[in-house]
Amino acid sequence: MWLLRIFIGAIFIVSGLGKLLSPYQNFLYVIQAYQLLPSGLEVLAAQVFPWIELIVGTFVFLGLWTRPSLRAAVVLFGAFVVVVGQALLRHLSLDNCGCFGEWFHLRPQTVIVMDSVSLLLTMALLSALPQTKKFSLDFYMDRV
Amino acid sequence: MKKWQLTLGLVVVLVGAVVGAKILLAPKQAVINPQDARAKGNPHARVKIVEFVDFQCPACAWGIEYLKTLFARHPNDLYIQVRYFPLTSLHRHALISALYSECAARQGKFWALDELMIPQQSQWAPLINPQPVFDAMARQIGMDMGQLNSCLGSEDARKVINDEKSMGQSLGIASTPTYFINNKMVVGTKSLQEEMKTYFPKG
Numbered sequence: 001m002w003l004l005r006i007f008i009g010a011i012f013i014v015s016g017l018g019k020l021l022s023p024y025q026n027f028l029y030v031i032q033a034y035q036l037l038p039s040g041l042e043v044l045a046a047q048v049f050p051w052i053e054l055i056v057g058t059f060v061f062l063g064l065w066t067r068p069s070l071r072a073a074v075v076l077f078g079a080f081v082v083v084v085g086q087a088l089l090r091h092l093s094l095d096n097c098g099c100f101g102e103w104f105h106l107r108p109q110t111v112i113v114m115d116s117v118s119l120l121l122t123m124a125l126l127s128a129l130p131q132t133k134k135f136s137l138d139f140y141m142d143r144v
Numbered sequence: 145m146k147k148w149q150l151t152l153g154l155v156v157v158l159v160g161a162v163v164g165a166k167i168l169l170a171p172k173q174a175v176i177n178p179q180d181a182r183a184k185g186n187p188h189a190r191v192k193i194v195e196f197v198d199f200q201c202p203a204c205a206w207g208i209e210y211l212k213t214l215f216a217r218h219p220n221d222l223y224i225q226v227r228y229f230p231l232t233s234l235h236r237h238a239l240i241s242a243l244y245s246e247c248a249a250r251q252g253k254f255w256a257l258d259e260l261m262i263p264q265q266s267q268w269a270p271l272i273n274p275q276p277v278f279d280a281m282a283r284q285i286g287m288d289m290g291q292l293n294s295c296l297g298s299e300d301a302r303k304v305i306n307d308e309k310s311m312g313q314s315l316g317i318a319s320t321p322t323y324f325i326n327n328k329m330v331v332g333t334k335s336l337q338e339e340m341k342t343y344f345p346k347g
Contacts, residue, residue, distance in 0.1 A: 017162070020162050020166070021162070021165060021166065021169060022316055022318060023316040023329050023331075025322075025329045025330060025331040025335065026316070026317075026318040026319065026331055028331065028332075028335065029319060029331040029332040029335070032332055032334050032335070039334075039338065051159075054158060054162070055155060055158065058154065058158060059154075062154075064147075064150065064151060064154065065147075065151065137150070141147055141150070
């Protein structure tokens with residue numbers, strides 16, 4: 001379980017870093033394609049969201065505040081499923097999901113499957129917290 | 145060390161590392177070249193735009209038409225320069241359409257070809273081979289077909305396109321259309337319209 005926790009954390013770190021190291025306008029363009037938010041909120045989301053991914057990912061990866069950070073990861077994966085799902089239902093033209101910034105280009109159909117599986121795996125991690133916390137900072141700090 | 149101290153320290157390190165990396169990797173600015181055959185308008189205009197386009201990208205076509213309309217209304221206030229950014233993995237005619245454009249530019253016919261190629265994008269984009277259509281356009285605008293054919297086969301024209309795409313990548317461009325409006329990066333047509341409204345509120 002702890003290996004899975006590290007993997008889930010790494011997904012968020014890669015995803016957040018990919019967006020943060022690219023000009024935010026590139027991610028803004030991706031958000032605009034989903035046609036879900038008003039213009040002002042799109043800009044805010046493009047600038048703030050990658051930081052949330054990076055911070056949540058790092059906490060999950062290291063196992064710091066494991067329970068709340070895994071809950072945050074569940075919320076994030078759930079939100080991805082909803083956002084990509086509504087775009088697919090509305091037949092919006094998306095060349096790629098924009099999930100990993102410039103680093104990988106994935107089709108939305110692939111992403112919704114990946115996100116759904118990741119959501120279930122993260123929920124499984126939450127339900128087996130003692131095993132999930134192995135080799136985590138929480139595990140170390142709770143013993144000190 | 146307490147857990148909260150570790151948390152705070154970790155967040156500070158993360159933010160510092162990312163901000164530092166962004167400063168180190170900060171893109172250069174898009175260069176405006178007033179001698180360019182792919183530029184139009186007043187070189188001293190208050191709004192200077194460098195647009196990176198893929199001629200097969202529908203959003204690019206929309207953006208080109210939008211800027212054309214705006215330029216017709218404000219010819220002295222705009223300076224527009226086109227740069228190539230063919231997305232060859234997405235659009236099979238991205239490179240050949242850029243090559244025809246570059247070869248037209250070498251004969252001083254870039255904008256004339258643009259006037260035909262962009263509005264007809266939906267007609268040539270689905271073709272297996274759009275070259276006969278591009279050739280017909282070239283003849284229509286009076287291009288020298290001998291020069292065109294030797295240009296299309298030249299490595300030099302391809303190099304210009306590849307170099308501009310590399311330059312775009314070094315500027316942080318990931319998709320088209322991307323604009324630099326008075327050096328501010330703007331991606332996509334929605335942001336283009338919003339940005340241009342700040343300069344031309346009445347359109």
